[in-house]
Amino acid sequence: xxxxxxxxxxxxxxxxxxxxxxxxxxxxxxxxxxxxxxxxxxxxxxxxxxxxxxxxxxxxxxxxxxxxxxxxxxxxxxxxxxxxxxxxxxxxxxxxxxxxxxxxxxxxxxxxxxxxx
Amino acid sequence: xxxxxxxxxxxxxxxxxxxxxxxxxxxxxxxxxxxxxxxxxxxxxxxxxxxxxxxxxxxxxxxxxxxxxxxxxxxxxxxxxxxxxxxxxxxxxxxxxxxxxxxxxxxxxxxxxxxxx
DNA sequence: TCCATATATCGATGAACGTCAATATCTAGG
DNA sequence: CCTAGATATTGACGTTCATCGATATATGGA
Numbered sequence: 001x002x003x004x005x006x007x008x009x010x011x012x013x014x015x016x017x018x019x020x021x022x023x024x025x026x027x028x029x030x031x032x033x034x035x036x037x038x039x040x041x042x043x044x045x046x047x048x049x050x051x052x053x054x055x056x057x058x059x060x061x062x063x064x065x066x067x068x069x070x071x072x073x074x075x076x077x078x079x080x081x082x083x084x085x086x087x088x089x090x091x092x093x094x095x096x097x098x099x100x101x102x103x104x105x106x107x108x109x110x111x112x113x114x115x116x117x
Numbered sequence: 118x119x120x121x122x123x124x125x126x127x128x129x130x131x132x133x134x135x136x137x138x139x140x141x142x143x144x145x146x147x148x149x150x151x152x153x154x155x156x157x158x159x160x161x162x163x164x165x166x167x168x169x170x171x172x173x174x175x176x177x178x179x180x181x182x183x184x185x186x187x188x189x190x191x192x193x194x195x196x197x198x199x200x201x202x203x204x205x206x207x208x209x210x211x212x213x214x215x216x217x218x219x220x221x222x223x224x225x226x227x228x229x230x231x232x233x234x
Numbered sequence: 235t236c237c238a239t240a241t242a243t244c245g246a247t248g249a250a251c252g253t254c255a256a257t258a259t260c261t262a263g264g
Numbered sequence: 265c266c267t268a269g270a271t272a273t274t275g276a277c278g279t280t281c282a283t284c285g286a287t288a289t290a291t292g293g294a
Contacts, residue, residue, distance in 0.1 A: 024187055025169030032162035032169070039160035044282085045149040048156075048232075052142030052149070064241060070140055077283055079242055098240045098291050109233045115165075116226045161252085181271060191254055196272055198252090215261050215270045 035115045041088035046071055047081050054102055061103035152232045158205035163188055164198050171219055178220035
């Protein structure tokens with residue numbers, strides 16, 4: 001067809017089916033993927049509350065034995081959520097005696113905020 | 118049991134099985150749920166790229182016919198993601214002729230940032 | 235060494251999600 | 265009206281996820 005596409009298509013750059021080619025939005029596939037992984041970690045009501053509780057606890061740390069009754073879920077479930085947050089680099093674990101204490105990794109929440117500039 | 122719980126439990130407030138009782142973290146269940154809904158909307162690589170492309174487009178708006186090739190997915194899939202973003206209040210739609218133009222809702226991304234503010 | 239407690243891991247289950255093909259709906263033009 | 269093109273909706277399919285019970289691991293105390 002020789003006809004020009006009438007109105008839209010002001011975006012010169014068009015889809016590349018693969019690779020990390022920069023899209024019109026200045027956000028590569030890899031960047032979007034990386035940001036989404038971090039966002040998925042916080043996009044859960046239980047994990048948001050866990051972060052909130054840990055941050056507001058005395059000394060900035062809380063142990064599983066307190067977090068579990070606080071969110072009202074089974075202990076394995078809480079342990080699972082803490083693992084997700086830890087793997088996202090949002091919290092860190094310190095084992096003292098029988099208890100496991102969790103606290104926020106300083107500055108990591110800033111990375112979440114920075115995604116939206 | 119009369120024995121005192123040895124080390125932890127410095128948190129006075131404990132789980133309420135229901136209702137919006139304030140948890141030790143100062144974040145109610147409802148607040149966490151509301152924030153999580155908004156975060157889930159952006160916690161996807163495709164939707165992050167759609168937001169990015171729309172924001173960086175001329176006039177701050179883009180139509181589906183440009184967004185679809187830009188992200189390299191089927192048109193119904195793109196339409197689905199745009200609907201998710203729109204229902205989260207992040208973008209708004211304007212139909213001009215046959216085309217549907219999307220642009221960011223001003224200030225709505227600030228709400229996402231404010232969650233960790 | 236044995237037991238009780240705290241936490242992590244495993245396996246299963248049901249719900250939510252991303253994706254697409256097919257189809258419906260709407261709009262402009264002939 | 266009828267056709268062509270753009271977008272939305274529907275239905276299906278496979279994957280990911282949140283949750284729990286059961287179990288494993290580790291630690292401290294008797």
